[in-house]
Amino acid sequence: MRKFKSALIGAAAVAALLSAGSAAAETVKVGVAAEPYPPFTVPDASGTWSGWEIDFMSAVCDQAELDCVVTPIAWDGIITALTAGKIDAIMSSMSVTPDREKEIAFSDKYYSTPGAIVAAKGSGIEPTAEALSGKILGVQISTTNQDYAEKHFPDAKLKTYQTQDEVNQDLYAGRIDAEIADLVTLQPFLESDDGKACCEMVGTVAEDLDIYGPGIGIGLRKDDTELLEKFNAAIAAIRENGTYEKISAPYFDFDIYGD
Numbered sequence: 001m002r003k004f005k006s007a008l009i010g011a012a013a014v015a016a017l018l019s020a021g022s023a024a025a026e027t028v029k030v031g032v033a034a035e036p037y038p039p040f041t042v043p044d045a046s047g048t049w050s051g052w053e054i055d056f057m058s059a060v061c062d063q064a065e066l067d068c069v070v071t072p073i074a075w076d077g078i079i080t081a082l083t084a085g086k087i088d089a090i091m092s093s094m095s096v097t098p099d100r101e102k103e104i105a106f107s108d109k110y111y112s113t114p115g116a117i118v119a120a121k122g123s124g125i126e127p128t129a130e131a132l133s134g135k136i137l138g139v140q141i142s143t144t145n146q147d148y149a150e151k152h153f154p155d156a157k158l159k160t161y162q163t164q165d166e167v168n169q170d171l172y173a174g175r176i177d178a179e180i181a182d183l184v185t186l187q188p189f190l191e192s193d194d195g196k197a198c199c200e201m202v203g204t205v206a207e208d209l210d211i212y213g214p215g216i217g218i219g220l221r222k223d224d225t226e227l228l229e230k231f232n233a234a235i236a237a238i239r240e241n242g243t244y245e246k247i248s249a250p251y252f253d254f255d256i257y258g259d
Helices: 011-019 052-064 074-085 143-153 166-175 182-189 193-198 225-240 243-248
Strands: 026-033 048-050 067-072 115-120 136-140 158-162 177-183 200-204
Touching: 011 067, 026 052, 026 074, 048 052, 052 067, 052 243, 067 074, 074 158, 115 143, 115 166, 115 182, 136 143, 136 166, 136 200, 143 158, 143 166, 158 166, 166 177, 166 193, 182 200, 193 200, 225 243
Parallel strands: 026 067, 136 158, 136 177
Antiparallel strands: 115 177, 115 200
């Protein structure tokens, strides 16, 4: 599994670039949410990052011959950090949505996952507006899942959190009735001891492309067209040469790319 140190490029990636004859690879500061988001981006106590999205970042940046530097940014300020020039790209499970496309550009999709509802075992809750009416519904702040809940579950009592871990903890503790999050993100919690003890998946939510968009893309400034082209070419290449499937296999037993 490939790992990165915050603000440092891994030695293996440097070696790959040098062996490819790259004279001076372009340095790209890649923003990821500072909050843990397993299984995509997970920091340890020393500041080392791992996860599927970190492995994806490594593969894409190697393919594009870019010197990518992991740069943690608070999720609710990550677009502002991009437009202000503090980072050069966002690879942090950001859905391509019409509202976000007003501010920034996106690469081609690199994965997709539906929203889902998890609740206490035996609660009888279903992923519908009627079933969630009056229920306390937890969600991570500034996410498409929050937008979805506000639109489709208007009678639920929405409670927002800074991190997904906090949502999971409050559901386990019984302080909320249910939570909404990306299906793939909920799997590690449901497979944990706490998740197995307390909770169950009650279903995915109805599709809303206006909110969830076509999938997850790399966020870029609108005028960075050359970098956009490099990322799109790299995504296509690792999909074609089998690298995408190889890095996904340790994490998922299904095709995370989606339809």
